[in-house]
Amino acid sequence: MPNRTPTKRKGITDDALAKLAPRKAQYRHGIGSGLYLLVKPNGTKIFRWDYAFGTYTEGKHIGEPIRKTITFGLLSEIKVAEAMEKLTAARKQLKAGIDPLAAKQLGELAPEANGFPRFAKVANGWLTTLEGKSYKTKNRAENMVRYLCEGVERDGIKVPGFGHITTDLVKGSHLSPILVAFENEYETRRRLLPAARDIIDYAVPRGMWPEDYAPFDRLSASKGFADHATENRPAIIEPKPFGELLRKIDSHRADKLKTTRHRHELIGLKLLALTFVRPGNVEQAEWSEIEYGGEVNQWTIPAAKLKMFSQRRKAKKDSAARDLVVPLSRQAVAVLMDLRKLTGNSRYLFPGVSKDDPEKEIGMPTGRLNDALVELGYQGIHCAHGFRSSASTMLNAERVTINGHQSVRWPEQGALIEVQLDHDDASTRAIYNRGGRLTERADLMQFWADKVDAMRDGAQVIKLAA
Structure with a gap:
């Protein structure tokens, strides 16, 4: 960063800033050297500065700089000259390797009269x-x-x-x-x-806590409480009621106004039903992960976004660095093509806005797909995670008849399904050791999508001879 004193643009005065009119959407008014005034629709005006400090250690953006925003005060409380002074101090901290936002927050940790903070x-x-x-x-x-x-x-x-x-x-x-x-x-x-x-x-x-003072050491999250019973997530695993659920998703709010939120939720449920990935992967899916229209139709979920990433990394498993490839069926591609018309210019398939920073784009808020199922009347009957159980149960039951004998539809059928569920055991590792068997997995995903169509239509899937 250049070693110079921040300067403001010509014509920037307290009076001029005070006269800035609010708009329907908040906007920035540049002051100089990166400092800007955020003008909100309610007329509130805030001095802010954006900067980068540190890099991501988890998630899709590992290694990328972390963007941060520090607030210097309201225009109603401080003058522009004071905001520029605060910017100068913050830039000096950043140059010295100190995070200005963290320093500001830690600066508020002043001890009380007894020497310790709250x-x-x-x-x-x-x-x-x-x-x-x-x-x-x-x-x-x-x-x-x-x-x-x-x-x-x-x-x-x-x-x-x-x-x-x-x-x-x-x-x-x-x-x-x-x-x-x-x-x-x-x-x-x-x-x-x-x-x-x-x-x-x-x-x-x-120095914010007395040494050798551990008041929570005798407490337990389990002792003294009833035994924790793990409950299976509710899921529909029979074709007929599953088909009814699919029809309800299709017709939901047909006679009511669909907001952007409702459209995203219903499209998200359709994609979830076709891919049976974890709900969070749909909610946080990004267009950069999706590939279709050429020889390859697949969704590659980065390893860092998978549920077991942290545990696998701690255990130093080879699978920690392995992305999950989800072959996309014709039906999934059709859903994505329609969705791209709505959100293709965004980073996320289902873009949202952060409550803490309205200018920051995020994916669909966690739990929205479950909320949609509750609105559909499926609370306690089927949850977003339940699509995984639905697909696993019905696909594992698939058989073909050859010379009068029933046999599994795919070699190592259970292991192929476990791979698509992103489970990690000896059987899935064997699949990956043999190249991942993407062709068979693509066949499995297309078969499932066809079965989803048939269940939605109330028909039976025709079982083709092997």
């Missing part, structure tokens, strides 16, 4: 260490911090958080009622406790 300030500092992690990882961590600091409401009863307590006074008795509030939600408990302990690990070396 828990909420430390927890927010811990969140800054998660830059470069996947969206899901950061989102879950933010939820855990919210529960710890603000508490949670259950059955009309408010269980308080302890964000306002200074770290030297935090006790296990502050966290245990929150754990009990999630008595029937083991998955939340098992994330909540490690998050609380990670915050301590972050705080101790920074």
Whole structure:
């Protein structure tokens, strides 16, 4: 970065900025040296600066710079000259290898009168260490911090958080009622406790937590609670009711106004039914992953976006670096061609907007496909993940008759299906060791798409002789 003092453009004055009129959509008004004023539809005007610091360590964009935005204040509170001074300081920090946004947040961790900061300030500092992690990882961590600091409401009863307590006074008795509030939600408990302990690990070396003080060590996410019973996700595995579900997806809101959200959800469900990938891969699918129209019709999901990526990498498995190739059936290609007319200019198949940064494009928010199924009336009957069980069950049951004897339709049929489900065991590794058998997998996916059509139409799939 050039070593020069930031300067503002000609004609930029406080009065001129104050006269900027809001528009229907927020917009930026450049001030100079990267500083700009974000003008929101409600008239709010914010001094901001965009910069890059660090690189992604997870997800599709591993190795790419992390784009960040720091806010210097409202025009109603500070003058443009002060905003330029803050920009100068931030640029000096960046040149010195310091993240200006993290420095700003950590600067708010000033100790209270007793020498230690409040828990909420430390927890927010811990969140800054998660830059470069996947969206899901950061989102879950933010939820855990919210529960710890603000508490949670259950059955009309408010269980308080302890964000306002200074770290030297935090006790296990502050966290245990929150754990009990999630008595029937083991998955939340098992994330909540490690998050609380990670915050301590972050705080101790920074002098924000008393040494040798571990108030959560005796707490457990499982001991003292009823045994956690793993429940299978609801899924329809019989052809007739599955066909009925497909018809409902096709006809949903036929007599009502379909918003962009509804269109995306219904197209997403159709794609999910045809590919039986994990719902998150559909919600976060990008056009750069899709290839069709030539000799190859396939969707290549990067290894870093697969559910088991972190575990495989920790276990140093070869599969950690392996993308999942999803052969695209004719029906899937048709769905994608129609969708490209709507969102082909976007990065994502189903583009959304970040609540925290309206200028940042994201994929479909997590859980939207499940929400759509609930609206269709399938709560507790079939979930978005259930399409995987539907395909697995029905495809594994497929047989052909040869000389009066029934046989599996494809050699190593179960292993081929497991490969498409992105499962990792000895049978799938054997498939990959023999080149991945893409031709047979493409045949399997086309067969499934034809079967989906037949079930939607209420017909039977004609089983061709091998």
